[in-house]
Amino acid sequence: MDxxxxxxxxxxSRATVSRFLNDGYVSDEKRRRIAEVIEETGxxxxxxxxxxxxxxxxxxxxxxxKINSASISRMVxxxxxxxxxxxxxxxxxxxxxxxxxxxxxxxxxxxGGSVDGxxxxxxxxxxxxxxTLGALSLPHVVLGQRVEGHRCVYHDDFHAVRDITLxxxxxxSRPAYLGVMEEDVAAGHDRHEGFLSACAERGATPxxxxxxxxxxxxxxxxxACERLIDAHPxxxxxVCATDRIAAGAMACLRxxxxxxxADVQVTGLGDSDIAQVMTPTLTTLHYHFRTSGxxxxxxxxxxxxxxxxxxxxxxxSYEIFSRNSTxxxx
Amino acid sequence: MDxxxxxxxxxxSRATVSRFLNDGYVSDEKRRRIAEVIEETGxxxxxxxxxxxxxxxxxxxxxxxKINSASISRMVxxxxxxxxxxxxxxxxxxxxxxxxxxxxxxxxxxxGGSVDGxxxxxxxxxxxxxxTLGALSLPHVVLGQRVEGHRCVYHDDFHAVRDITLxxxxxxSRPAYLGVMEEDVAAGHDRHEGFLSACAERGATPxxxxxxxxxxxxxxxxxACERLIDAHPxxxxxVCATDRIAAGAMACLRxxxxxxxADVQVTGLGDSDIAQVMTPTLTTLHYHFRTSGxxxxxxxxxxxxxxxxxxxxxxxSYEIFSRNSTxxxx
DNA sequence: TTGTACGCGTTATCAT
DNA sequence: ATGATAACGCGTACAA
Numbered sequence: 001m002d003x004x005x006x007x008x009x010x011x012x013s014r015a016t017v018s019r020f021l022n023d024g025y026v027s028d029e030k031r032r033r034i035a036e037v038i039e040e041t042g043x044x045x046x047x048x049x050x051x052x053x054x055x056x057x058x059x060x061x062x063x064x065x066k067i068n069s070a071s072i073s074r075m076v077x078x079x080x081x082x083x084x085x086x087x088x089x090x091x092x093x094x095x096x097x098x099x100x101x102x103x104x105x106x107x108x109x110x111x112g113g114s115v116d117g118x119x120x121x122x123x124x125x126x127x128x129x130x131x132t133l134g135a136l137s138l139p140h141v142v143l144g145q146r147v148e149g150h151r152c153v154y155h156d157d158f159h160a161v162r163d164i165t166l167x168x169x170x171x172x173s174r175p176a177y178l179g180v181m182e183e184d185v186a187a188g189h190d191r192h193e194g195f196l197s198a199c200a201e202r203g204a205t206p207x208x209x210x211x212x213x214x215x216x217x218x219x220x221x222x223x224a225c226e227r228l229i230d231a232h233p234x235x236x237x238x239v240c241a242t243d244r245i246a247a248g249a250m251a252c253l254r255x256x257x258x259x260x261x262a263d264v265q266v267t268g269l270g271d272s273d274i275a276q277v278m279t280p281t282l283t284t285l286h287y288h289f290r291t292s293g294x295x296x297x298x299x300x301x302x303x304x305x306x307x308x309x310x311x312x313x314x315x316x317s318y319e320i321f322s323r324n325s326t327x328x329x330x
Numbered sequence: 331m332d333x334x335x336x337x338x339x340x341x342x343s344r345a346t347v348s349r350f351l352n353d354g355y356v357s358d359e360k361r362r363r364i365a366e367v368i369e370e371t372g373x374x375x376x377x378x379x380x381x382x383x384x385x386x387x388x389x390x391x392x393x394x395x396k397i398n399s400a401s402i403s404r405m406v407x408x409x410x411x412x413x414x415x416x417x418x419x420x421x422x423x424x425x426x427x428x429x430x431x432x433x434x435x436x437x438x439x440x441x442g443g444s445v446d447g448x449x450x451x452x453x454x455x456x457x458x459x460x461x462t463l464g465a466l467s468l469p470h471v472v473l474g475q476r477v478e479g480h481r482c483v484y485h486d487d488f489h490a491v492r493d494i495t496l497x498x499x500x501x502x503s504r505p506a507y508l509g510v511m512e513e514d515v516a517a518g519h520d521r522h523e524g525f526l527s528a529c530a531e532r533g534a535t536p537x538x539x540x541x542x543x544x545x546x547x548x549x550x551x552x553x554a555c556e557r558l559i560d561a562h563p564x565x566x567x568x569v570c571a572t573d574r575i576a577a578g579a580m581a582c583l584r585x586x587x588x589x590x591x592a593d594v595q596v597t598g599l600g601d602s603d604i605a606q607v608m609t610p611t612l613t614t615l616h617y618h619f620r621t622s623g624x625x626x627x628x629x630x631x632x633x634x635x636x637x638x639x640x641x642x643x644x645x646x647s648y649e650i651f652s653r654n655s656t657x658x659x660x
Numbered sequence: 661t662t663g664t665a666c667g668c669g670t671t672a673t674c675a676t
Numbered sequence: 677a678t679g680a681t682a683a684c685g686c687g688t689a690c691a692a
Contacts, residue, residue, distance in 0.1 A: 114378075273548050
């Protein structure tokens with residue numbers, strides 16, 4: 001079923017069929033005939049041929065560091081919402097297994113001519129990343145990290161953790177932070193700095209700063225917390241970089257016989273669905289991931305010339321959800 | 331940078347370059363020259379043109395009902411593992427938002443010529459689904475449901491729930507089941523039947539069979555459990571179709587002052603990571619999702635003629651993880 | 661308004 | 677072993 005067949009059946013040249021499909025500029029008479037033939041044959045133009053001819057694929061590549069993350073899935077949902085509305089397909093590239101790093105995927109997308117635009121859900125941005133991004137001729141948006149010279153949507157990690165730490169320190173005085181590697185500027189460095197800033201403001205000494213960082217997992221949170229209470233049994237407030245780390249921490253505290261929040265307060269970050277089923281329910285902070293995903297998608301549409309101009313850089317806000325893992329009154 | 335340029339630079343015809351890239355059959359002399367030119371130009375063949383010419387895209391479409399599901403993400407990981415090794419890209423289609431149903435995506439993939447094969451992570455299979463699947467000329471595999479006449483990888487949902495129910499009924503006698511819509515044959519109907527079978531074997535009367543089904547969410551589990559203890563306060567064992575439903579159920583029981591497992595036992599299904607951080611930790615059942623994903627991918631490779639022959643249908647096994655949401659001794 | 665003719669970058673067929 | 681040449685399915689000047 002190609003355009004030639006349709007043209008023959010409708011008794012017109014294939015150029016006319018092409019016009020029918022695109023510009024318009026066809027007499028009502030033939031328009032009717034063509035429409036009829038297309039209807040009864042169920043003809044659909046070949047994406048590949050269109051791509052070869054126009055250079056446009058109708059696909060945007062989305063590079064994510066892992067599948068099965070509450071935050072990432074929410075971002076992807078936001079992306080889908082607006083991208084599908086603009087009739088774009090999403091090619092999801094998962095780098096979790098390290099089989100192919102983000103840089104490799106960036107290059108693959110850039111070279112292959114397989115996508116019209118790229119969204120990079122970023123964690124760690126190495127110089128190699130920046131070089132590759134800089135050499136990228138395709139429209140692209142970085143989601144989750146602030147990057148100079150590139151369109152990006154990120155979250156106010158510094159103030160987020162600063163605020164939730166201040167919130168906890170209203171009823172605690174010996175705080176510690178369970179964070180992730182500093183190389184992840186947003187989730188690692190910025191959040192950590194936010195914590196330190198809050199401690200400084202309250203005149204509290206941060207505990208366990210000398211300890212190694214955690215992984216982004218429940219298991220990692222458990223182990224980090226174990227090291228923490230081992231080194232600093234006096235800790236009474238544990239601020240965690242993510243909800244999953246907090247989940248691990250709470251499991252650990254329970255194991256060690258510490259009551260939450262009576263003995264130790266715990267806070268998370270991200271407001272994933274597990275926050276509400278933990279015992280006690282977790283005080284955490286809600287990021288508007290879905291909205292930031294949508295925003296990134298709109299920025300990309302803009303960059304691809306498919307939407308009105310938008311800001312080149314957006315910093316998303318947040319809200320604290322105070323639940324039962326922190327103390328109620330002063 | 332196209333094949334013509336390379337050919338010119340190497341002083342050969344473009345046919346020779348093409349042979350160099352594909353079959354082989356080139357003299358060592360020219361082989362060397364071509365390799366050199368390609369090296370220094372960084373030439374990469376156009377995927378689009380290759381596709382147009384060969385009809386092969388190097389992409390497999392994976393249709394999933396939702397992102398952010400522990401089970402699905404594990405399946406996708408398994409898929410990625412083997413598909414990437416075979417140099418296939420994965421085009422992930424998420425139907426969560428209903429914007430485009432699975433059937434529509436199936437048709438899109440089938441028509442567009444944009445993928446070489448399809449993997450459908452299935453939940454509900456309507457007659458419309460079966461019709462579309464039947465009309466599909468592309469190689470495809472159904473993951474998560476058993477479908478006559480199609481390659482598929484599924485889990486032994488019936489015996490899984492039957493076994494975990496028997497496990498719980500060793501220390502309980504008034505069981506109820508929190509399940510999902512029966513239209514989902516595997517997760518809905520089969521699991522439910524497994525539960526009923528176990529009840530029959532133990533001579534226990536299943537409670538709350540008249541109540542409406544739950545959603546696949548924590549929230550849904552909470553609400554379903556609320557209805558259950560309202561209608562049948564005597565219930566002492568709650569078997570849930572998924573871990574998330576179990577999480578909601580436990581939250582609800584806590585709210586209503588029931589001790590788990592002293593007053594009521596709870597079991598889940600899927601062994602997601604939240605199972606271990608719940609209080610008490612959840613007795614659940616581990617499916618080998620990652621393995622089933624890998625198996626489905628291998629079956630697809632087979633169907634696409636890229637791998638040795640494999641079984642057309644595979645039923646995956648499971649293991650029960652007994653933790654603290656069920657009673658220990660008889 | 662319509663049709664002709666060409667090119668997009670490959671691979672495959674056929675001589676040579 | 678190599679090189680012309682014809683497709684693959686489409687969009688679009690250009691001419692009519």
